Amino acid sequence: MSRSPFPARKTLLALLALGTAAAPLASAQTYSGPRVQLTFLHGFTGPDRPVMESLIKKFNETYPNIQVRATAQPWGTTWQQLPSLVASGRAPDVVVINEDQITNFVARGAVSPLTAAELKTAGIDKARFFGPLFQTADYQGQSYGVPISSVAYVMFYNKDLMKKVGLDPNKPPRTRAEFLTAAQKCTVDKSGKNATQAGFDAKNLDTWGVSLYNNWVGARAAYAAILQNGGAMVDKNQNAAFNSPQAVSAVQFLVDLVQKQKVARPNSTEEAELAAFSQGKVCMFPSGQWYLDRFEQQKMNFGVTFMPRVGGTARDAAWGGSSHLTLPKQRAGYDANKRRAALVFMSWLSQPAQNLTWTATGSLPTQRAVANNTKFASAPINGVFDRLNSVYATSGYPWVGQVMAPFDQAWEAAYLGKKPVQKALNDGVSEANKQIAQARKNFQ
Amino acid sequence: MTVTQAPPTTSTARAPAPRPRVSLEPYLYLLPHAVLFFLFTVYPIGYGLYISLHRWDLLSGTQPFVGGEFYRNIFTPGTPQADFFWKTLWNTTFFTIVSVPLLVAAALGLALLLHRPIVGRTFFRAVFFMPGILTVSVMGILWRWMFDNQIGLVNAARDALFSAPPIPWLSTEGLAWVPIVVGTIWWTLGFNMTLYLAALGNVPLSLYEAASLDGATPWQSFRFITVPMLAPVTLFVIVTTALASFQLFGQSLVITNGGPSRSTQSVIQYITEEGFTNAQYSSAAAMGFVFGLFMLIFTAAQFRMMARDVKEG
Numbered sequence: 136m137s138r139s140p141f142p143a144r145k146t147l148l149a150l151l152a153l154g155t156a157a158a159p160l161a162s163a164q165t166y167s168g169p170r171v172q173l174t175f176l177h178g179f180t181g182p183d184r185p186v187m188e189s190l191i192k193k194f195n196e197t198y199p200n201i202q203v204r205a206t207a208q209p210w211g212t213t214w215q216q217l218p219s220l221v222a223s224g225r226a227p228d229v230v231v232i233n234e235d236q237i238t239n240f241v242a243r244g245a246v247s248p249l250t251a252a253e254l255k256t257a258g259i260d261k262a263r264f265f266g267p268l269f270q271t272a273d274y275q276g277q278s279y280g281v282p283i284s285s286v287a288y289v290m291f292y293n294k295d296l297m298k299k300v301g302l303d304p305n306k307p308p309r310t311r312a313e314f315l316t317a318a319q320k321c322t323v324d325k326s327g328k329n330a331t332q333a334g335f336d337a338k339n340l341d342t343w344g345v346s347l348y349n350n351w352v353g354a355r356a357a358y359a360a361i362l363q364n365g366g367a368m369v370d371k372n373q374n375a376a377f378n379s380p381q382a383v384s385a386v387q388f389l390v391d392l393v394q395k396q397k398v399a400r401p402n403s404t405e406e407a408e409l410a411a412f413s414q415g416k417v418c419m420f421p422s423g424q425w426y427l428d429r430f431e432q433q434k435m436n437f438g439v440t441f442m443p444r445v446g447g448t449a450r451d452a453a454w455g456g457s458s459h460l461t462l463p464k465q466r467a468g469y470d471a472n473k474r475r476a477a478l479v480f481m482s483w484l485s486q487p488a489q490n491l492t493w494t495a496t497g498s499l500p501t502q503r504a505v506a507n508n509t510k511f512a513s514a515p516i517n518g519v520f521d522r523l524n525s526v527y528a529t530s531g532y533p534w535v536g537q538v539m540a541p542f543d544q545a546w547e548a549a550y551l552g553k554k555p556v557q558k559a560l561n562d563g564v565s566e567a568n569k570q571i572a573q574a575r576k577n578f579q
Numbered sequence: 580m581t582v583t584q585a586p587p588t589t590s591t592a593r594a595p596a597p598r599p600r601v602s603l604e605p606y607l608y609l610l611p612h613a614v615l616f617f618l619f620t621v622y623p624i625g626y627g628l629y630i631s632l633h634r635w636d637l638l639s640g641t642q643p644f645v646g647g648e649f650y651r652n653i654f655t656p657g658t659p660q661a662d663f664f665w666k667t668l669w670n671t672t673f674f675t676i677v678s679v680p681l682l683v684a685a686a687l688g689l690a691l692l693l694h695r696p697i698v699g700r701t702f703f704r705a706v707f708f709m710p711g712i713l714t715v716s717v718m719g720i721l722w723r724w725m726f727d728n729q730i731g732l733v734n735a736a737r738d739a740l741f742s743a744p745p746i747p748w749l750s751t752e753g754l755a756w757v758p759i760v761v762g763t764i765w766w767t768l769g770f771n772m773t774l775y776l777a778a779l780g781n782v783p784l785s786l787y788e789a790a791s792l793d794g795a796t797p798w799q800s801f802r803f804i805t806v807p808m809l810a811p812v813t814l815f816v817i818v819t820t821a822l823a824s825f826q827l828f829g830q831s832l833v834i835t836n837g838g839p840s841r842s843t844q845s846v847i848q849y850i851t852e853e854g855f856t857n858a859q860y861s862s863a864a865a866m867g868f869v870f871g872l873f874m875l876i877f878t879a880a881q882f883r884m885m886a887r888d889v890k891e892g
Contacts, residue, residue, distance in 0.1 A: 211855070214855065218637040218638045219637050221638060239858060349750060400729065402750050404727055404729065404749060406724065536856035537856075544841070547838060569658065573862070574857065577634065
């Protein structure tokens with residue numbers, strides 16, 4: 136991801152456009168206590184780092200009484216260090232934690248809850264954010280973090296190719312039936328026959344309908360499909376439950392695209408599908424929104440839409456990842472002014488103006504006010520903005536690793552045709568639950 | 580640290596100056612290393628052992644002693660640890676068995692070729708040594724691309740030369756080892772080759788001259804002069820290469836991510852998963868000790884065998 140920093144003039148215009156949203160909040164985030172210094176630990180070490188540093192510089196200039204000193208280090212290092220930092224009473228004042236780690240740290244007591252009163256005083260209004268995104272950092276009815284960055288699984292589609300096979304390039308599929316029809320029309324063999332015609336040769340494809348593949352990114356299509364069909368990854372006791380009838384039916388549809396409908400290539404890899412989509416051989420490429428930059432630079436004629444409801448009709452859903460500002464648990468006697476100041480910092484950084492600046496890193500908006508900004512009016516990514524409220528992270532249970540690793544393995548086995556879908560998912564759930572049973576002992 | 584030194588018993592031509600009875604000096608020389616050794620080796624091992632015997636989490640208020648529970652898991656069929664620890668340990672062993680002979684033989688072969696005064700010798704030495712300076716991620720991505728199921732160079736070449744259908748290297752159990760082993764050989768061959776080149780330079784030419792006077796064939800000179808003279812280096816190369824192979828981690832992580840179905844997952848990757856993805860530190864520590872013990876036994880056996888050969892050779 137190489138992105139130029141957001142041009143200053145545009146920021147100014149954007150701030151003016153956001154004026155109505157930002158004005159009433161500005162009064163809420165004041166800090167009148169003595170001068171404090173806050174330590175801030177985050178994992179934005181790539182091209183997003185200068186954007187974060189410029190935001191912090193701006194904050195420090197705006198709030199002379201609060202000086203934030205930021206440290207950027209790889210996420211993995213933070214996950215390893217945070218427990219010992221908290222245990223020894225030397226935790227940073229503010230730490231950014233990602234969606235797949237946060238519930239674990241919350242359940243282990245590394246993060247302190249944000250009370251309703253604190254959020255109110257700081258002017259952090261939950262309702263302003265996309266609901267599931269804010270709830271990513273919730274656990275047992277309490278909030279533990281404020282989202283500042285977000286990525287999601289989307290569906291890229293090739294407008295030229297869709298037009299060529301007789302599909303409306305401005306109406307990407309939304310339902311399972313529309314999706315299947317589109318995929319079939321896009322799948323054309325070297326003699327020009329498509330997947331619905333007699334004599335179609337699936338072994339010699341010229342173009343095909345959809346990219347599916349076997350790594351963890353590929354598995355996120357199955358994750359979306361399960362949620363769309365009303366399934367879930369875990370049950371109410373937080374045991375793995377991705378082998379429910381809804382889940383099996385949803386994943387079966389995806390596997391059938393490969394094995395029965397032949398509108399997706401078998402045995403494929405993310406790289407191969409990415410190359411094929413870039414070369415105009417695939418109509419629909421579901422993947423992370425982080426590829427946007429790449430396709431834009433390539434000057435492809437493509438669109439971006441929310442993942443169609445391939446899994447079922449229960450609801451819209453796609454996988455998403457996010458980063459949340461959290462306040463780690465501090466030793467007894469921790470300066471209350473620091474916590475107040477930290478909340479002001481969290482509030483400021485999650486404001487629409489700052490979030491708009493942050494989208495220059497490739498992040499999705501965290502709130503409707505930012506998504507509505509005129510900057511995005513003609514941007515391809517705008518195609519997913521109508522359903523950002525349906526982006527679901529893997530969180531809410533402390534053992535995300537124990538659930539997602541077996542799930543990814545199950546998808547791999549099903550996609551490669553090594554196991555029938557039901558068996559692959561059953562095996563995955565059984566492995567996950569054995570590991571959860573062990574992990575549970577740590578929380579007693 | 581007080582030590583009494585016995586007075587020298589042998590009398591030499593010039594009587595030695597009387598030494599101080601207690602000398603701290605040798606220990607001062609040892610001190611810097613000893614401090615680092617205790618701090619970064621002995622203490623972590625001890626702490627690791629403590630972790631493996633307790634239900635350990637820095638954030639939890641209590642860290643109850645559980646004795647051998649986490650060790651028992653590894654030996655109790657049906658637990659994820661028993662299933663995956665032994666599977667991934669076998670994967671790692673398999674990789675070592677396959678890659679070490681190739682790495683040693685190919686390095687020796689190359690060294691023999693490049694030891695001769697051929698044109699461009701330095702260039703070729705550099706060519707074979709160069710891949711070793713790449714990081715494992717660069718090397719891994721390169722070989723993943725070479726063997727990609729759909730767009731890899733290997734499948735493209737098969738198609739162009741023989742019109743052969745593509746082989747799904749990365750998603751077929753067994754075949755997924757090919758890019759890992761081939762990539763590792765390409766990546767690490769140069770180091771062993773350099774060791775052999777240095778050793779070949781030290782074989783006295785007079786031995787070959789004497790042999791040729793006695794009418795020895797080139798094969799006989801190689802078998803009865805080169806091989807025995809290189810034996811100490813061969814021992815070193817085999818032991819270090821085997822240990823390095825047992826530490827397989829990055830290559831399979833980047834090339835196949837351990838797949839398909841954990842068939843190329845290395846034991847270290849699994850231990851890392853247990854520790855840092857599943858947050859089961861104690862279990863990971865216990866597996867680390869079992870794996871460490873396994874390697875210790877393996878290395879000791881190898882050393883005994885090889886040392887005997889070196890002596891006898």
